Amino acid sequence: MDSNNDIRSYNREAWDNQVRSGKNPWTVPVSPEVIANARKGDWSVVLTENKPVPQKWFPPIQGLKILGLACGGGQQGPTLAAAGADVTIFDNSPAQLDRDREVADRDGLNIRTVEGDMRDLSVFADESFDLVFHPVSNLFIHEIRPVWKEAYRVLRHGGTLLSGFMNPLFYIFNWEDLDNGILNVQNKIPYSDIETYGLERLKAEDRPAEFGHSFTDQLTGQMDAGFHLIDLYEDAHSGMKISEYISTYMATRALKP
Numbered sequence: 001m002d003s004n005n006d007i008r009s010y011n012r013e014a015w016d017n018q019v020r021s022g023k024n025p026w027t028v029p030v031s032p033e034v035i036a037n038a039r040k041g042d043w044s045v046v047l048t049e050n051k052p053v054p055q056k057w058f059p060p061i062q063g064l065k066i067l068g069l070a071c072g073g074g075q076q077g078p079t080l081a082a083a084g085a086d087v088t089i090f091d092n093s094p095a096q097l098d099r100d101r102e103v104a105d106r107d108g109l110n111i112r113t114v115e116g117d118m119r120d121l122s123v124f125a126d127e128s129f130d131l132v133f134h135p136v137s138n139l140f141i142h143e144i145r146p147v148w149k150e151a152y153r154v155l156r157h158g159g160t161l162l163s164g165f166m167n168p169l170f171y172i173f174n175w176e177d178l179d180n181g182i183l184n185v186q187n188k189i190p191y192s193d194i195e196t197y198g199l200e201r202l203k204a205e206d207r208p209a210e211f212g213h214s215f216t217d218q219l220t221g222q223m224d225a226g227f228h229l230i231d232l233y234e235d236a237h238s239g240m241k242i243s244e245y246i247s248t249y250m251a252t253r254a255l256k257p
């Protein structure tokens with residue numbers, strides 16, 4: 001498989017299929033009640049699975065120009081828009097972007113949606129946004145340093161990058177055993193679903209291809225792009241044996257000086 005366009009194309013179709021199946025919770029739009037509460041100032045969003053992002057991580061939300069990077073699905077973007085932000089959602093999956101448009105039409109929100117590769121934000125000018133909101137999604141691409149460089153470019157000076165990603169230790173275990181509560185170390189980091197299981201099996205199981213990245217690429221990658229890391233927290237998978245031993249997600253707050 002070509003390391004660029006083919007991976008992106010495969011995961012685009014795989015995520016469109018996730019939306020059509022309705023089984024993935026990250027494809028289910030927020031309710032009208034969530035939007036109504038956000039308009040009243042009662043809102044929260046997640047970068048990982050469970051822990052809400054601390055409110056202190058956000059600048060004043062009214063009029064804040066936010067890029068939801070690889071953030072489709074009708075969840076975080078509409079909530080932030082209802083809270084008063086000027087929101088653009090950028091995602092690889094047309095069906096996930098449709099979810100954001102559905103909520104925008106349903107609840108009278110103004111949200112811009114753009115389809116594309118998270119590694120290439122050339123559709124946006126330099127310093128176009130005040131905040132980049134990038135929830136757990138860079139596991140669906142094989143190289144992530146271009147993501148940090150592009151996020152840095154499109155942020156204004158003094159802008160904020162909020163990102164969520166997987167603890168790479170999650171990917172060292174055999175997945176079948178992990179599903180059965182057995183922690184059997186098998187894989188190396190960086191990790192690739194395509195190399196481990198093969199594309200045909202992924203297609204048969206109807207799931208996107210995932211990639212496990214090192215903390216060097218996740219954290220030092222942000223700093224090498226120019227960001228100042230100023231805060232982080234960890235979060236755990238719900239109902240998984242590994243979460244009894246270690247957190248499986250990390251969220252970071254970084255500033256562009």
